Amino acid sequence: MGTLNDEIDPPAHPEYHQPSIPTTTPNTGAPAPVPSSPTVEADPNDGDQDDDATSDYESDVSDTTSLNSSLFHYQYENGRTYHAHRAGQYLLPNDELEQERLDITHHLFSLTLNGALCVSKLDAPKRILDLGTGTGIWAIDVGDLYPAAEVIGTDLSPIQSRWFVPHPTPHPFRVPNPRRDTYPPAHRVPSNVRFEIDDATLEWTFPRAHFDFIHARTLGGAIADWPALLRRCHKHLVPGGQLEVSEGRTDFWCDDGSLPADSATSKWLTEFRRLARPLGFDISPKLPGMLKEAGFTDVEFRQRVVPCGTWPKDPALKEIGRWFQIQFLEMALESYSLALFTREGGWTSEETQVLFAKVRKELRSNMFHIYTYTAFVTGKKN
Numbered sequence: 061m062g063t064l065n066d067e068i069d070p071p072a073h074p075e076y077h078q079p080s081i082p083t084t085t086p087n088t089g090a091p092a093p094v095p096s097s098p099t100v101e102a103d104p105n106d107g108d109q110d111d112d113a114t115s116d117y118e119s120d121v122s123d124t125t126s127l128n129s130s131l132f133h134y135q136y137e138n139g140r141t142y143h144a145h146r147a148g149q150y151l152l153p154n155d156e157l158e159q160e161r162l163d164i165t166h167h168l169f170s171l172t173l174n175g176a177l178c179v180s181k182l183d184a185p186k187r188i189l190d191l192g193t194g195t196g197i198w199a200i201d202v203g204d205l206y207p208a209a210e211v212i213g214t215d216l217s218p219i220q221s222r223w224f225v226p227h228p229t230p231h232p233f234r235v236p237n238p239r240r241d242t243y244p245p246a247h248r249v250p251s252n253v254r255f256e257i258d259d260a261t262l263e264w265t266f267p268r269a270h271f272d273f274i275h276a277r278t279l280g281g282a283i284a285d286w287p288a289l290l291r292r293c294h295k296h297l298v299p300g301g302q303l304e305v306s307e308g309r310t311d312f313w314c315d316d317g318s319l320p321a322d323s324a325t326s327k328w329l330t331e332f333r334r335l336a337r338p339l340g341f342d343i344s345p346k347l348p349g350m351l352k353e354a355g356f357t358d359v360e361f362r363q364r365v366v367p368c369g370t371w372p373k374d375p376a377l378k379e380i381g382r383w384f385q386i387q388f389l390e391m392a393l394e395s396y397s398l399a400l401f402t403r404e405g406g407w408t409s410e411e412t413q414v415l416f417a418k419v420r421k422e423l424r425s426n427m428f429h430i431y432t433y434t435a436f437v438t439g440k441k442n
């Protein structure tokens with residue numbers, strides 16, 4: 061269990077559980093069934109205007125790029141910054157607000173796993189690789205948890221804690237994070253963890269059969285050729301090594317008819333689905349089949365419910381919903397839709413902001429009982 065999560069919010073108490081929702085479809089490769097009747101019970105007392113709810117080694121194709129100043133040239137668009145390395149390849153921003161979102165998302169994943177860092181059972185791993193590490197928060201936690209392991213986090217953007225300079229006025233929804241708040245910055249990263257700027261979609265400079273565990277979280281939409289990436293993961297894992305790909309499902313479900321068809325939220329969701337589908341954001345249901353194709357065995361697909369808002373009756377889901385509502389309304393809604401709607405959908409920045417404002421107002425009311433899932437796809441190399 062990661063140090064950071066222990067200090068943020070201790071979720072692992074006996075009553076903490078996911079309710080009995082059919083979220084797992086082991087070994088079939090199919091997405092878990094979407095419930096057709098209400099399965100997450102709504103709290104009758106929570107539905108008002110609650111605004112507070114608040115490579116080969118020898119390969120000559122090496123592309124590991126040493127950090128140089130050009131990597132810090134960010135692209136500015138609609139008030140947000142996007143990474144400059146292979147500009148345009150990745151749709152999400154990389155600015156302070158996005159980094160806060162990634163840290164809250166880490167907290168959410170941890171809550172849905174009762175405080176664990178992954179669903180894979182690890183046995184004294186020696187080498188761990190975190191692809192698309194983002195702020196590096198997962199790599200840092202796993203480095204603290206397994207001090208004898210060598211942990212490497214790779215990313216296109218130099219936004220890892222080691223280089224992170226805190227904003228003078230932190231975002232109000234900042235998750236307290238002892239590691240990232242440490243000074244000097246070098247102490248924010250355990251000595252067994254290091255970060256490299258690298259494009260995961262190109263040949264890797266790491267030796268074959270090198271890692272015991274490869275982890276990739278929320279890369280949906282960023283990877284054009286998943287089968288190629290999964291084959292690369294298989295090649296660089298030791299025999300017996302494990303892969304875990306986790307995603308937040310980029311869709312919402314509602315079982316009780318509480319989401320009106322004429323709402324701004326429905327309008328946003330319909331447009332988001334139309335524009336996001338070709339980009340493959342919601343990749344997790346296809347991953348089990350792809351892992352098997354890439355040679356993995358013991359492939360499993362698991363999901364955990366993530367409500368949007370404090371509307372569920374179950375206290376643990378209420379807590380997850382409270383954090384997800386903040387992450388989604390204050391951060392993800394814009395991160396995932398702004399570039400998508402303006403670049404791909406022909407929307408103006410102003411039109412998107414008006415729509416986002418309406419969605420925020422509607423969802424803060426907790427009247428729409430919508431939920432999504434965290435999804436975990438695991439496999440082993442024989």
Ligand SMILES: C[S@@+](CC[C@H](N)C(=O)[O-])C[C@H]1O[C@@H](n2cnc3c(N)ncnc32)[C@H](O)[C@@H]1O
Nearest residue numbers: 162192193194215216217259260261277278282
């Ligand atoms: C949504 S963030 C997730 C960060 C981290 N995995 C987490 O869960 O906190 C996706 C990250 O993947 C990185 N990324 C996108 N495409 C990539 C690529 N081809 N190679 C390496 N990193 C990539 C982005 O820069 C971003 O930091």
